[in-house]
């Protein structure tokens with residue numbers, strides 16, 4: 001179950017909205033932060049904490065692409081391949097990352113270091129191609145720059 | 155034109171409340187709190203401001219509908235979902251000028267009789283979330299938000315709600331479902347959110363850029379504002395320019411600036427001495443224009459006359475080396491992925507369109523595929539629950555209107571002749 005600090009955090013979120021159900025997405029984020037991904041157990045905790053049917057929690061959790069339903073690597077690379085990034089070479093970067101770090105799109109590398117997620121536009125089209133590593137933004141990407149950046153994530 | 159929305163963003167501390175106040179920030183709010191709410195709405199109407207989220211609905215009119223509804227509480231939601239691919243215009247406001255948005259929302263809340271505001275922020279903007287939360291606490295500390303704003307007994311509270319990576323949640327009724335803690339699937343309209351919105355109460359949803367115009371309109375007056383840019387859709391407009399240009403970026407220009415000037419005068423023209431081939435003028439959901447179609451004014455009215463849409467003002471520039479089949483295919487993968495699945499023409503139609511485009515792209519296109527694409531697009535158009543489906547169909551028909559030959563060549567030769 002969630003610890004006291006987390007329960008307090010969720011209470012604080014509930015207080016910002018007229019109905020407790022609004023705390024569902026924030027709580028799923030918190031569960032993902034605490035457990036690393038949304039396991040059945042994590043979703044049950046959320047359902048209990050918010051007093052919502054488990055089916056509702058699962059429904060919402062599966063609808064939104066930022067919630068993970070399997071364990072992720074230590075670092076999550078979210079690389080955009082939408083049109084502005086694509087025309088500046090994002091697809092080659094996918095191949096580069098796959099080759100160099102052994103991580104295919106939408107999976108995790110065997111050493112557990114990286115997960116690679118293909119994104120739909122992350123609002124950095126003016127400095128494309130772009131990616132997020134965990135919550136850090138990087139843009140104007142090239143193979144060299146990616147190597148340099150990912151080197152910092154052990 | 156002096157910057158109104160991106161004022162001061164070159165200053166490294168522009169997000170700090172003291173910097174904002176130093177350059178005149180929150181003075182519009184003092185003025186607004188001395189006015190009657192009705193008079194503020196009149197100024198917004200006079201200004202001619204139209205929503206910057208894509209549809210261009212007159213803001214003053216939307217506000218009047220909300221005020222006419224006598225149910226309370228009313229909610230004010232800022233749409234900061236910014237999901238339309240090619241769009242990155244709200245981000246500089248959120249990350250570098252957050253107090254402009256907070257001031258705009260606080261004034262709007264007073265005008266609308268709303269005491270609770272939310273910023274629905276896309277999940278992919280973690281930095282904006284931190285900046286905004288810090289700015290909100292600063293505004294509470296200085297009494298620009300809270301239960302007794304500037305000691306005038308006026309109440310307005312503001313919180314950030316973080317989305318979780320669903321493009322459809324940019325659509326206002328899906329956004330409302332999402333903030334209520336549900337799957338983000340659009341609702342039937344009517345009733346409109348101004349009458350039955352979040353938690354079944356009157357709810358005003360406006361884009362970040364729309365709300366950020368409010369302080370200037372209050373300070374300078376609606377008449378002065380209405381003289382900027384195009385006559386029937388005035389004001390400054392943020393254009394996000396990306397793709398094959400020398401100087402991509404966000405440009406604040408008068409509404410109605412020509413697409414040619416945006417590309418050549420402001421964004422420095424085409425990179426590497428190449429030739430312009432095509433432009434998507436308003437984000438990926440808007441129909442493509444060919445190189446000779448860029449002599450049009452970028453505003454809501456002129457762009458629909460030019461055969462496309464202003465959308466979010468996201469200009470994606472493509473040079474002669476870019477394959478249109480590939481662009482159409484990538485765009486359709488996006489729509490298929492983001493279709494919320496609520497209605498059949500969109501859910502099945504985007505899947506079909508993607509499959510056909512995929513085989514053409516992979517050199518496996520068949521004779522009759524172009525007719526099939528147009529047929530499926532025709533089945534989607536006008537028959538979907540929300541505009542996402544129409545957008546997807548319009549992308550295909552727009553591409554085939556201007557670049558049909560390229561699709562035919564792809565099918566005939568079984569490969570791309572550009573790469």
Ligand SMILES: Cc1cc2nc3c(=O)[nH]c(=O)nc-3n(C[C@H](O)[C@H](O)[C@H](O)COP(=O)(O)O)c2cc1C
Pocket residue numbers: 204205206207208209210211213233234235236237238321322323324325326327359360361362364365540541542
């Ligand atoms: C599929 C879809 C996605 C949308 N995405 C956004 C968005 O990311 N940001 C936004 O402000 N409006 C978006 N809109 C428009 C909103 O539904 C709504 O019209 C807008 O937020 C109203 O604000 P405005 O009047 O200030 O433009 C979207 C609409 C549709 C149909």
Ligand code: SF4
Pocket residue numbers: 322340492493494495496497498500501538539540541542543544
């Ligand atoms: S048009 Fe598409 S996104 Fe809109 S409601 Fe229908 S299925 Fe959902």
Ligand code: FES
Pocket residue numbers: 080081082083084085086120121122123124125128129130239240241
């Ligand atoms: S298209 Fe890649 S960040 Fe927008």
